[in-house]
Amino acid sequence: MIELHRVTKTYNGVKALDDVSFTVHPGSVTGFLGPNGAGKSTAMRILAGLARPTSGRATVLGKPYAELARPGYDVGTLLDAGAQHPGRTGREVLTLGALMLGLPKSRVDEVLDLVGLTGKEAGRPIRGYSLGMRQRLGIGHALLGRPRALILDEPANGLDPQGIQWMRELLRGLAASGCAVLLSSHLLYEVEQVADRIVMIGAGRVLADGTLAELSQGRTLEQTFLALTSQTFRTPA
Template sequence: MIEFKHVTKTYRDVRALDDVSFTVEAGGVTGFVGPNGAGKSTALRILVGLCRATSGSATVLGVPYPDLEDPGHQVGTLLDASAFHPGRSGRETLMLGAITLGLPRSRVDEVLDLVGLTRKESHRAVGAYSLGMRQRLGIAHALLGRPRALVLDEPANGLDPQGIRWMRSLLRDLADSGCAVLLSSHLLHEVERVADHVVIIGRGRVLVQGTITELNQVGDLEQTFFHLTSDADRSTV
């Protein structure tokens, strides 16, 4: 389980997050959705210990990420698919991750197959990868340790329609196996096709959250998203 409790983050006079609270249950996909600049990436960075909240707490599997005994086997993360060393091959990148986690080399081939990168592609330098290939590599890296929780920031960027369908199927299978999946995106129409629960954020504040069914009962979800995020932007002008 992933849980945010009253998380606030300020940078001098800017409040990037304002009392953010929501839960990602095991066995489900939670879509964390909002326009660019809404605070999604800041929330994920706090969650995985890359920056500190000004107040509140964010935990994974019941504890703060830095306190996990073996985080690589507990939590898989993809925050920036462009962060891999461009001179290394995809296979080398995954092999280093496997060695760090104490995994057999066979796990590299397993995750390559899982994300659809061929043997030939895996031997190419990451710097020559398309954005979609880097996303697949990033997901493979996140899955190396067979994590119980998965945190993905804009994983659909650069994927073609077939790749997006593949990603939805993969995330659904992982959730159905008991994984807690947090999927951050600015594209509501992609998230709602795979998510069980949606959290809409704007200007650092959670505007609405609920199951897809609950939110659609209130009204058209796309229209709700548009009006809520537009109102959030206007309220800060």
């Protein structure tokens, strides 16, 4: 389970998050939506242990990230697909991750196959990867330890239609196996296809939290999103 409970985060007197609470249950995909500057990335960074809340509590599997005994096996994260060293090959990135987790090298080949990177592609330096290939590699790195929770920020960014379909099937399969998935994306139609629940935030506050049926009331997700966020949009600080 992934949970934020009354989380507030303040930067230089400005509230990036303001009393935010929501829960992602095992076996489900929750779409995390909001305009630029709404606080999505801040919330995900707090969940991943990269920032501390000013107040409130953020937990994965019942504990703050820093208190997880084996975080690589508990939670997989993709917050920035471009964060890997450009001079390393895709295989080297996954091999280093596997070594850190104490996993056999065979897991690297399993993950490469899972995310659709060929042996030739895996042997190339990341500087030559397309954005879509970087995303596949980042998703693979997040899945190395077979985590029970996933926190993914814009994982479909740069994927072609075939790649988006692959990601949709992957996430639904992971949820079916019991994984709790938190998914941030600007591709509202794709979120509509894969998510069980939607959390929308604007200006650092939760605007809506519920199933698609509960939130839509006969509207598309895009129409619902625009209606809820039009009055709360603010320029990123």
